[in-house]
Amino acid sequence: MTLSSQYNVITSPLGDDLHKDGKRLTPxxxxxxxxxxxxxxxxxxxxxxxxxxxxxxxxKVSLATxxxxxxxxxxxxxxxxxxxxxxxxxxxxxSNDTPEHHHLICIxxxxxxEFENEQVLEAGKVAAKINGFKLIExxxxxxxxxxxxx
Ligand SMILES: [Zn+2]
Ligand SMILES: [Zn+2]
Numbered sequence: 001m002t003l004s005s006q007y008n009v010i011t012s013p014l015g016d017d018l019h020k021d022g023k024r025l026t027p028x029x030x031x032x033x034x035x036x037x038x039x040x041x042x043x044x045x046x047x048x049x050x051x052x053x054x055x056x057x058x059x060k061v062s063l064a065t066x067x068x069x070x071x072x073x074x075x076x077x078x079x080x081x082x083x084x085x086x087x088x089x090x091x092x093x094x095s096n097d098t099p100e101h102h103h104l105i106c107i108x109x110x111x112x113x114e115f116e117n118e119q120v121l122e123a124g125k126v127a128a129k130i131n132g133f134k135l136i137e138x139x140x141x142x143x144x145x146x147x148x149x150x
Contacts, residue, residue, distance in 0.1 A: 023076055028061070047063065
């Protein structure tokens, strides 16, 4: 079962956790999360794209709210945030089905390709362990220029 199909998440184990942090999956947040679940993993959307899609599906929501909601979902560990070099951010679903992966990002057009690399994961594990940190994820963003933009 997906997280957002379970509307009354407060009673789910994950919902309890989220509640403990003082953060809840409000209907607004679920709507955004749903959108990501519906488009599937491996898609990277900007806040503007999320906003456009929600407005199209007749949700009256401001871009400012979307920004806030996306930031919160990142803090909750439900979305992953990618930073493009010109300050643009993209978001993707962080789920158990998605293998930990890294991104090759075109700094001109934003084209994003995913790749997997064990050594990056290992390096993250080691660094976290040495410093006594609890590991959440290790990901590498590679900024580059795609063939079309060179
Ligand atoms: Zn990705
Ligand atoms: Zn490009």
